[in-house]
Amino acid sequence: MVATKGGDRVSGMIVETEAYRGPEDRASHAYGGRRTRRTETMYGIGGTAYVYFVYGMYYQFNVVTAVPEVPHAVLIRALQPVEGVELMRACRPGRPDVSLANGPGKLCTALAIDRSLDRADLLGDRVWIERGDRPVSAASIARGSRIGIAYAGEWARKPWRFWLKGNPFVSRRDGMPRHVRAGRKAGGGA
DNA sequence: CAAGTGATTAGC
């Protein structure tokens, strides 16, 4: 994934994504055919960016993937920095390189992605996706449930989060629910 | 683990 900042390339290898299948997917902003000023972007043609603002401070970058009127999208959740690392560090001062873009909000900050890129054509010159240097085998991709959508009932259990096995730049360690703390309910995993 | 932050949304 590449963005331009003042003519310079800032890029990273996509190492984690999540799929959102509106309108039936309860976790999707387009659930039930919801169509508002914000979600309208997802009803556009595949190959455009869906960028929105959440939690009062973060942007999220998605790729619209289907035909017009079918609101499917893929959230880009983490990048392994490749080009313009200095520029990313400037956007996220004090962070170690491994944490520059290992989360959907973080990568938008690192690449300076904001609402102005909502509906951007990914064949344009502001943000786009290129084929990587090496092919990625299916065997190297892990899948699991999506994050931050507990409200979505049975849809929350769909294994629609994908990441590169063992890659240190994903937002969470492989499959693990984020750091099992001592002191919480003992037991747990079967 | 919990607060923070403000756009977006549903519901009057």
Added chain:
DNA sequence: CTAATCACTTGC
């Protein structure tokens, strides 16, 4: 109009 929610991150 108002109140609740949220596809997250950071620091205690």
